[in-house]
Amino acid sequence: MRTYIALLRGINVSGQKKIKMADLRTHLSSWGFSEVQTYIQSGNIVLQDEELAANQIAKRIHQGIQSAYGFDVPVMVLAPEYLDKVLANNPFLPEKDPKRLYVTFLSNPPVPELLDGLLQEDYSPEAFNLVEKHIYFFSPSGYGRAKMNNNFFEKKLKVEATTRNWRTVNKLRDMCAA
Secondary structure: OEEEEEEEOOOOEOOEOOOOHHHHHHHHHHOOOEEEEEEOOOOEEEEEEOOOOHHHHHHHHHHHHHHHHOOOOOEEEEOHHHHHHHHHOOOOOOOOOHHHEEEEEEOOOOOHHHHHHHHOOOOOOOEEEEEOOEEEEEOOOOHHHOOOOHHHHHHHHOOOEEEEEHHHHHHHHHHHHO
16 A cells, blocks of 8 residues: 545635535545545545555546535645655755745646746745745745735646645654654
């Protein structure tokens, strides 16, 4: 069995796309996944599968949610090793407050021209650093007041994205090890 982390984009936000985690765990088990765990209500899942690759798992979860709930939810699936790299290489640590750090996971690497355009702007005191398919993000005022939020990165880079705070990223990796 192989462990994966599935991140759902935009569920249970402001009363939109409501999914109870207990129901979701039941559905995921019925869709063939095992050892299903969820963390908080925002679509953080650790599960196991012995056959499927990450992109196939994302597709199965996406289609299952569409069928069971009737709405479209982008799904990103990561391997624990990828989270290890994310956790080990945050350029904002140890200088920045971990409570003000976030990671935005991208569906694809952005087109270089779009990234260049983003780099031309100054959004101080907020800061970001793109590495592969994720963005380390620092917002001293907290995420709720951030200019560079998930929607910002999606629009500027023209890719699907989902953001998690630093604590959640650490918790998901811990859940994989348990």
